[in-house]
Amino acid sequence: MASTQNTPAWLLLKDGTIFKGISFGAKGTTGGEICFNTGMTGYQEVFTDPSYTGQVLIMNNAYVGNYGVKNEDVESDSVKISGLICKNISDRFSRMNANDNLENYLVNNNIVAIHDVDTRALVQHIRSKGAMNCIISTEFSDEAALKEALAKVPDMDGLELSSEISTKEPYTAGSPDAAIRIAVMDFGVKKHIIQCMVDRGAYIKVFPAKTGIDELKKFEAHGYFISNGPGDPASMDYAVKTVKDILATNKPFFGICLGHQLLARANDIPTFKMHHGHRGLNHPVKNIITGKSEITTQNHGFGVDPEAVKNSDKVEVTHVNLNDGSIEGIRMKGRAAFSVQYHPESTPGPFDSRYLFDDFIGNIKKEML
Numbered sequence: 001m002a003s004t005q006n007t008p009a010w011l012l013l014k015d016g017t018i019f020k021g022i023s024f025g026a027k028g029t030t031g032g033e034i035c036f037n038t039g040m041t042g043y044q045e046v047f048t049d050p051s052y053t054g055q056v057l058i059m060n061n062a063y064v065g066n067y068g069v070k071n072e073d074v075e076s077d078s079v080k081i082s083g084l085i086c087k088n089i090s091d092r093f094s095r096m097n098a099n100d101n102l103e104n105y106l107v108n109n110n111i112v113a114i115h116d117v118d119t120r121a122l123v124q125h126i127r128s129k130g131a132m133n134c135i136i137s138t139e140f141s142d143e144a145a146l147k148e149a150l151a152k153v154p155d156m157d158g159l160e161l162s163s164e165i166s167t168k169e170p171y172t173a174g175s176p177d178a179a180i181r182i183a184v185m186d187f188g189v190k191k192h193i194i195q196c197m198v199d200r201g202a203y204i205k206v207f208p209a210k211t212g213i214d215e216l217k218k219f220e221a222h223g224y225f226i227s228n229g230p231g232d233p234a235s236m237d238y239a240v241k242t243v244k245d246i247l248a249t250n251k252p253f254f255g256i257c258l259g260h261q262l263l264a265r266a267n268d269i270p271t272f273k274m275h276h277g278h279r280g281l282n283h284p285v286k287n288i289i290t291g292k293s294e295i296t297t298q299n300h301g302f303g304v305d306p307e308a309v310k311n312s313d314k315v316e317v318t319h320v321n322l323n324d325g326s327i328e329g330i331r332m333k334g335r336a337a338f339s340v341q342y343h344p345e346s347t348p349g350p351f352d353s354r355y356l357f358d359d360f361i362g363n364i365k366k367e368m369l
């Protein structure tokens with residue numbers, strides 16, 4: 001077992017709840033908004049999803065680490081969660097081609113984590129009390145010091161993070177000879193979203209979050225994609241402006257998660273902070289256009305206002321969540337612009353929703369005829 005086995009670690013929530021556990025990963029103190037993911041597998045893809053920036057993650061699965069980590073199983077170039085909370089971690093791993101165990105991976109990525117926490121009790125607490133900030137520390141054990149560190153953690157409500165984690169320079173993916181060119185706004189894009197478009201024969205150019213429309217237009221894209229990303233969409237007026245400028249080009253448009261929230265905001269539909277969000281890989285969603293259900297991958301803490309969508313003359317609902325009835329997809333009336341709140345690239349998760357990439361490419365092809 002790793003050397004940190006017996007180092008105590010502390011978890012303090014904003015409402016004063018304290019858990020004592022055992023340190024693993026890096027030593028130190030870390031904070032963020034606490035959230036939980038109900039997926040049984042796919043932890044490495046979850047940890048590297050840029051939308052988790054600023055969040056301390058509880059894994060609901062009682063064992064984490066059993067299949068180690070593998071260099072390719074990432075959604076970005078580093079671990080993005082701010083901290084990790086588990087019940088049990090496995091120092092032994094078993095999988096063909098795994099490169100390392102979870103603990104070394106967290107140490108190498110400087111991620112402070114705590115295990116031996118009653119995660120079932122903790123998740124039930126968050127489910128009833130709602131999302132809140134927390135701190136994990138191996139340095140402080142007295143409550144006053146923990147509280148002082150916790151007070152410095154910024155609130156997720158109103159937080160803009162995309163411009164910090166977006167690519168600094170544009171980059172491309174796929175073959176430059178491809179017939180279809182798609183411009184991707186990177187607000188924290190996951191690698192497999194790009195891959196899903198490249199796999200369908202598109203040439204992609206990924207642009208930094210604050211790129212303006214004049215620069216975007218130089219690429220002469222046939223369609224525009226607005227990515228997922230961390231933070232509060234209500235803090236992103238610059239991105240809403242870009243989405244409006246993109247919509248004015250009349251090119252096919254597709255947004256995922258944060259991109260969905262930005263399409264809503266560009267159509268005067270507010271977003272709101274959810275009680276504790278949706279994170280996992282088995283969230284049932286109904287496509288109300290086709291009548292078919294799909295099992296979806298999700299990671300969001302904000303949602304679009306259902307009343308405003310209902311009253312909108314520009315936008316209509318395409319998908320609803322079968323657990324809580326929340327809006328999972330919208331499209332603009334009479335035009336090829338749509339978005340979903342969930343993650344159709346589904347890494348990790350089932351591939352039920354990948355048809356949305358086909359729909360997007362189909363919209364682009366129709367436009368090109």
Ligand SMILES: NC(=O)CC[C@H](N)C(=O)O
Pocket residue numbers: 051227228229230231232233256257258259299300301302303
């Ligand atoms: N995955 C995402 O794009 C998340 C969007 C937004 N940050 C939210 O939490 O709702």
